[in-house]
Amino acid sequence: MNNKKSCWFLKGLFFECCAQSGHCALWFGRDLNTKKGCESVSVFKIEEGYINNVDVGGLVLFYLRVGLGPKVSEVVKGLEKGSAYVSESATGDQRKVVAPFASRHIGLEMLKKELGVKFVRIEIEEKQHNYRITMPHGQVQMEKTVGGDGKNPIMMLNNKLEGVREDPRMAFINNFTFYTTVLWNYKDYDLDLKYKNVSGCVGDFIIKGDSDTLNYYDDLRKSSW
Numbered sequence: 001m002n003n004k005k006s007c008w009f010l011k012g013l014f015f016e017c018c019a020q021s022g023h024c025a026l027w028f029g030r031d032l033n034t035k036k037g038c039e040s041v042s043v044f045k046i047e048e049g050y051i052n053n054v055d056v057g058g059l060v061l062f063y064l065r066v067g068l069g070p071k072v073s074e075v076v077k078g079l080e081k082g083s084a085y086v087s088e089s090a091t092g093d094q095r096k097v098v099a100p101f102a103s104r105h106i107g108l109e110m111l112k113k114e115l116g117v118k119f120v121r122i123e124i125e126e127k128q129h130n131y132r133i134t135m136p137h138g139q140v141q142m143e144k145t146v147g148g149d150g151k152n153p154i155m156m157l158n159n160k161l162e163g164v165r166e167d168p169r170m171a172f173i174n175n176f177t178f179y180t181t182v183l184w185n186y187k188d189y190d191l192d193l194k195y196k197n198v199s200g201c202v203g204d205f206i207i208k209g210d211s212d213t214l215n216y217y218d219d220l221r222k223s224s225w
Contacts, residue, residue: 007210008101010049010056014173014205015133016042017140017181017198018068024199027156029072037067037080039193041140041184043133044205045124051097059087059094060122061102062135064186065111083115083189085135087122095119115189129153131179131202138186138193142179142200154178156201176203 018024018040025032032038044061067080084102086095102117125132133140145154156176179200186193 006052008049008051009206009208010044010046010051011204011206012047012049013045014043014203015045015131015140015142015201016040017142017179017184017195017200019193019195020199021197022199023178023201026069026072026075027201031072032070034070037069037074039064039066039186039195040068041065041138041186043122043124043140044207049207051101054093054097056090056094056098059090059098060124061086061098062120062122062133062138063102064138064188064191066191067112079111081113081115082111084117085120085122085137086117088119090119137188138184140184141182142202143182144202145178145180172206173203174206176201 018038020032020038024038026038042063042065044063046056046059046061048057050056062085063082064084065079065082069075086098086102090098099117103114120136122135123133125134129144131140131142133142146152147154154177156178179202181195181198181200183194183196184198185195
């Protein structure tokens with residue numbers, strides 16, 4: 001048995017979109033207005049950070065998750081299935097730490113079925129604060145929302161993830177900004193998903209923790225099943 005303690009600290013830019021028209025009710029602590037769980041994409045552009053003392057700055061993590069919700073109370077019980085993708089530019093040392101990290105953190109650890117982790121080319125293009133994210137199995141196009149002044153974006157204060165910064169399974173999101181996802185699609189593992197004009201958000205993220213804290217929250221989650 002390997003008892004070596006692991007630790008991590010990551011920060012960068014966070015993107016998320018899902019299948020909901022309008023902005024996702026789960027961000028507001030409300031149940032979805034559907035009878036089935038939602039599909040979503042989460043992307044983490046790591047600007048700086050490390051996993052087990054290995055520098056992983058510059059890498060991108062792309063997650064596809066199926067079966068989120070539909071009730072807020074059901075989120076902690078796990079998602080139906082999902083997959084993860086990591087920048088193919090990762091070095092050998094980076095791959096050794098990022099692959100297991102991607103399997104157990106930021107949502108995949110709560111999956112009832114993990115479809116896999118792949119290293120692929122992931123590109124993020126930005127133009128006037130609008131974003132296009134592409135990889136071989138899907139793409140996301142997001143446009144910022146604009147408030148009543150006609151120039152500044154619509155933002156959320158005190159979002160639902162601001163209260164879980166001690167939980168190493170979660171990303172602490174700051175500067176949460178609403179976006180419209182003009183389109184996103186995904187095709188892999190026998191899934192073929194296509195959505196237009198749905199929920200989206202962009203923000204700054206921080207993920208930090210260690211294996212001892214992770215085990216504590218894993219045990220806490222299991223006790224709630």
